[in-house]
Amino acid sequence: MKVALPVWQGRVSSVFDFAHKLLVIEFEEGREKDRQEIVLVEQSGPNRAAMLKQLGVRVLICGAISRPLAEMINGSGIQVLPFVSGPTEQIINAYETGRLSKPQYILPGFWPGARRGFRRCRGWKGGRG
Amino acid sequence: MLQYGIMMYMNPEAYKKRDIILDSIADGVFTIDKNWHITTYNRAAEEITGIPREKAIGQICKDVLRASVCETDCALRYTMDTGSPVINKPVHIIDAEGGRKAITISTALLKDDKGRVIGGVETFRDMTVVEELRKQVQDKYTYEDIISRNHIIQGLFNILPQVAESDCTVLIEGQTGTGKELFARAIHNLSPRREKSFVAVNCSALPDTLLESELFGYKAGAFTDAKKDKPGRFALAQGGSLFLDEIGDVSAAIQVKLLRVLQEKTYEPVGAVSSEKANVRIIVASNKGLVELVEQGKFRNDLYYRINVVKLPLPPLKDRSEDIPLLIEHFIHRFNGIYNKNICCLSDDAMAAMLNYDYPGNIRELENSIEHCFVLCQGDVIETRHLPPSMKKSITFKDSDISTFRTLRQTEALMIERALRRNKGNRTAAAKELGINASTLFRKLKGLNIRTE
Structure with missing residues (x-):
């Protein structure tokens, strides 16, 4: 299963819409199998959503994201876990251990229902699928 | 954050005064x-x-402002590094509602009373209205201007990049006011032709002879008073996109000429002796079903297939x-x-009336209705008395009137029933339309005791 995070200087990028680098991590049986960094050039929302789908990403963990883009990515079957903040490795670890919804990783200021995807991933221990 | 708290504690009056001044800006x-x-x-x-x-206080500024330049071309970093201010730099931010907002930012150094740099200050101005007007004047609409969480529209969004990239002819079908031109512009703005012109022509607005020229x-010399050459819309859209709206209304003669442009990529201006090349991406739209027009013999089937x-x-x-x-x-x-x-916002009754209405004029009608309310409403909340007369009727004549429901449970049940009806009982599709999980919908169906076939 592939998980993607926009990153900048060792932290999760503040806004996915404007991010310039994407880290794609492949998990197999709960363990990290492979990771690659992809440079995101100036891309529109639909292009970003299409690229995630093309890469086979199943989950996107990101900071802020515009509502239309979040809905577009969700609509293409990719789970979006937005409004996350923190150092990249800590966030990956928190995701693997099902602690991503902890308050220390929450980016302030999001619309109601924006983080509803976290309810689905609660208790997830990583790597299945 | 801690530092701020200590300073507030040590000199609360001075900080209170400063906050009052800042809040008045x-x-x-x-x-x-x-x-x-x-x-x-x-x-x-x-x-x-x-x-x-x-x-916001205590957070890293880029996590709060969320501007397009924060990570690559930070204005405050520039000011902190060089000491020079940045003035009115236009950027976009993502606000807490998930909307993209245009702002301008200005930055300066923050110094203490001894002239030592202790940080930076950034001021920013909301330019949403200016941006909105600029978009209207320049017709620079993108996919972000299409507001929808509907699964059909989301499905279209998913294929939009490939469609835009491909250069093929696109047919957009939809009733009047559904946003056909907005989609056409979004396709153009996503395509490799986006730097060139987007030219829109409403085919039904012009008589046949005029449409051709x-x-x-x-x-x-092509006809009386044609004193000099006049480039047509195909020439104006050269390298870009040409949007032909209401294509179903063009005459048989023009249909033949359009067919030729699509097949051979050439056309002849009126009165010309040689052909001209058309490097134009064509997007057409119709508010009538073209298949029916083909069956009725009003639209050429070869053009339709093209x-x-x-x-x-x-x-x-x-x-x-x-x-x-x-x-x-x-x-x-x-x-x-x-x-x-x-x-x-709207009062509950006004919102109920708007949700109950059928909108034959679609989004354009909804937009005009809200504008109607804005003209009449003097307060903060739009009431039913501010609605256009056609909408007021929808309060009284509709079955299962939502405005008579007062509890969240009743409204929820009605919305779910309607979504299921619209999706012919398909619960997954209904859940998607309602923006909830399929499992949440199943739970709600059980809880609300709604039976489905």
Whole structure:
């Protein structure tokens, strides 16, 4: 299963819409199998959503994201876990251990229902699928 | 944050005074320390970003402002490094509502009484209204201007990049006011031709002879008073995209000429002796079903097959009622800027009437209805008395009137029943339309005791 995070200087990028680098991590049986960094050039929302789908990403963990883009990515079957903040490795670890919804990783200021995807991933221990 | 707290404790009066001054400024203002943590944040900044002061203070500024330049071309970093201010730099931010907002930012150094740099200050101004007007004047609409959470529209969004990239002819079908031109512009703005012109022609607005010279242009002497060459829309759109709206209304003669352009990529201006090359991407739209027109013999079937390479059917607004509240919110925000009002929302009854209405004029009608309300409404909330007369009727004549329901449970049950009916009992599709999980819908169906076939 592939998980993607926009990153900048060792932290999760503040806004996915404007991010310039994407880290794609492949998990197999709960363990990290492979990771690659992809440079995101100036891309529109639909292009970003299409690229995630093309890469086979199943989950996107990101900071802020515009509502239309979040809905577009969700609509293409990719789970979006937005409004996350923190150092990249800590966030990956928190995701693997099902602690991503902890308050220390929450980016302030999001619309109601924006983080509803976290309810689905609660208790997830990583790597299945 | 701690430092701010200590200073507040040591000299509360001075800080209170400073906050009062900052809050009276119409522009957003925040200051940062040398580690990029926000130390002050005024009321206008709260309003523009949607993030309250208590949540913003102590955060890294880029996590709060969320501007397009924060990570690559930070204005504050430039000022901190060079000592030079940045003035009115236009950028975009993502606010707490998930909307993209245009702002301008200005930065300066923050110094203590001994002249030592202790951080930076950034002021920013909301340019949403200016941006909105600029978009209207220049017709620079993108996919972000299409507001929808409807699964059919989301499906179209998913294929939009490939469609835009491909250069093929696109047929957009939908009733009047469903946003056909908005989609055409979004395709153009996503395509490799986006730097060139987007030219729109409403084929039904011009009589046949005029349409021909309008589309293909004419040469001097082609007819009386044609004193010099006039380029047609094909020539104006050279290298870009040509949008032919209401294609179903063009005459048989023009259909033949269009067929030739599509097949051979050449056309002849009126009165010309040689052909001209057309390097144009063609997007057509129709509010009539072209298949029916072909069956009735009113539209050439060879032209239909030529233009029907990729078809984007746009659903009418009554089939995407989940978008109505989103669109209402968008138009309220927009008209607040234009009419300089501060309307927050609709009363429950007014919202019920709007949700109950069928919208034969689709989104255009909804937009005009909100504008009608803005003209009449003097307060903060739009009431039923401000609605256009056609909508007021919908309160009394509809079955299962939502306005008679008072509890959340009743309204929820009605919305779910309607979504199921619209999706012919398909619960997964209904859940998607309602913006909830399929499992949540199953749970609600059980809880609300709604039976499905």
